[in-house]
Amino acid sequence: MITLLSIVLLGFILGVRHATDPDHVIAVTTIVSRQRSVGAAAVIGVLWGIGHTLTILAVGGAIIVFGIVIPPRMGLAMELSVALMLILLGLFNLTGVMRWVAGRRPPDHPHDGDAHAHAHSHGDFVHTHRHQHGPAAHGHAEDATPLGWLDRTFRSLGAYQTIRPLVVGVVHGLAGSAAIALLVLAAIPTPAWGIAYLLVFGVGTITGMMLITAASALPFAYTTRRFSQVNRYLAMASGVVSVAFGLFLVYRIGFVDGLFTDAPRWIPQ
Numbered sequence: 001m002i003t004l005l006s007i008v009l010l011g012f013i014l015g016v017r018h019a020t021d022p023d024h025v026i027a028v029t030t031i032v033s034r035q036r037s038v039g040a041a042a043v044i045g046v047l048w049g050i051g052h053t054l055t056i057l058a059v060g061g062a063i064i065v066f067g068i069v070i071p072p073r074m075g076l077a078m079e080l081s082v083a084l085m086l087i088l089l090g091l092f093n094l095t096g097v098m099r100w101v102a103g104r105r106p107p108d109h110p111h112d113g114d115a116h117a118h119a120h121s122h123g124d125f126v127h128t129h130r131h132q133h134g135p136a137a138h139g140h141a142e143d144a145t146p147l148g149w150l151d152r153t154f155r156s157l158g159a160y161q162t163i164r165p166l167v168v169g170v171v172h173g174l175a176g177s178a179a180i181a182l183l184v185l186a187a188i189p190t191p192a193w194g195i196a197y198l199l200v201f202g203v204g205t206i207t208g209m210m211l212i213t214a215a216s217a218l219p220f221a222y223t224t225r226r227f228s229q230v231n232r233y234l235a236m237a238s239g240v241v242s243v244a245f246g247l248f249l250v251y252r253i254g255f256v257d258g259l260f261t262d263a264p265r266w267i268p269q
Contacts, residue, residue, distance in 0.1 A: 004193050011197045015204020018176065019049070019212055023082055023245065027168055028209060029216040030089040030242040033235040034096070036224045038217045044165045045213030046206055051169025052176075053202030057195070059174065060181035064194040070178050072266035076259040078174040079266075083253060085171045086246030093239030179268030 018024075028048055032041040062068050070078075180201060184194045223231035254260040 004188065004190070007187055008193060008197045008200050011201035012204035012207075015201040015206075016208035017204075018180075018201070019205050019208030021176075023086060023175075023249070024048075024172060024209065025212060025216070026238075026242050026245050027082075027086055027089060027172065028165070028213045030086075030093055030238045031165055031168065032213050032217045033093055033220050033238045035217045036221055038214050038221050041217030041221070042210045042214040045209040045211070047162055047165040048169035048172075048213070049202070049206030049209040051166040052173040052205055052209070053169075053199075055170045055173025056177045056180060056202055056205075057198055059177035060184070060198050061195055063178065063181035064184055064198075065191050072264040073259065075178055075266040075268060076253050076257055076264050078178070080250065080253050080259060081171050082175045083246045083249035085168055086242045086249065088246075089168065090239040090242030090244075090246060093235055093242065096235065182268055 028045060031048075032044055035041040035044070063070070180198070181194075184197050188194045188197055220231060220234060223234060257266060258264040
C-alpha cells in the first residue's frame, strides 16, 4: 500500500515536469502572448491543464482498464495533431501582427470632404472602407463584422478566452496519453490505482502549467504597458517559434518516424 501510494504521489511531480515539455511551453507562450495580466495567463494555464487531463483520463484510462492497443500509425497521428496545433497557433499570432501592421497603413484614398477611406478595426478584425467622423454614418453597423459578432456572442458567455486553451490542452493530451498509460501499466498493475495515478498526474500538470504560463506572461504583460513596440515583436517571435517548431515536428513525425511512409515506427515517450 505504501509503495503504491508513493508511486501515485510521484505522479504529481512527474505531472509538473510534464508541463515543461518544449511543445507545451511553446504552445502556451503563444497563447498568452497577448495577455496583459499574469493572473489571466495563469488561468489560461489551468484551462490548458484541465483539457490535457481530460484527454489523459479518457485515452489513458481506456488503455489501462480495457487494455486497448494503439497502432503505431494512430499513435504518430495523435502526435502529429500537436504539430499542426502549434503551426495553427503560430499563424494566429502572426496574423494578429499583420492586422496591426494593416491598421498602421496610411489612407488608401484621399479625403473626400468629410468622408475618407482608412483601415478600421472591430476587435481583431481589420478592414478598409469609406468612413465619416461626423454623426452621419459609419458605413456599416458595429455588429456587422465576424469579430463583432463573436465578441457579442462569446464574451457575454465568458467562453471567448476559455475555449482555445481547453482545446489546445485536449490536443496535447492525445500525444502523451499513451506513453503515460503504458508507464502506469508497467508500474501499477491495479486499474483503480492506475486511474488514481492519472488524476494526480493531471493535477501536477495543471499546477506546472499554471506556473509556466504565469512566468511566460511576465515579459508580455510588462512590455504591453511600457513598450508596445517590443510587445508586438515578442508576439511575432512567439508565433515564428511556434510555426517553426511545429514544422520540425511534422518532419520528424512524418518522415523520421515514418508516418508518411509504409513503415511507421512509434515509441511512446
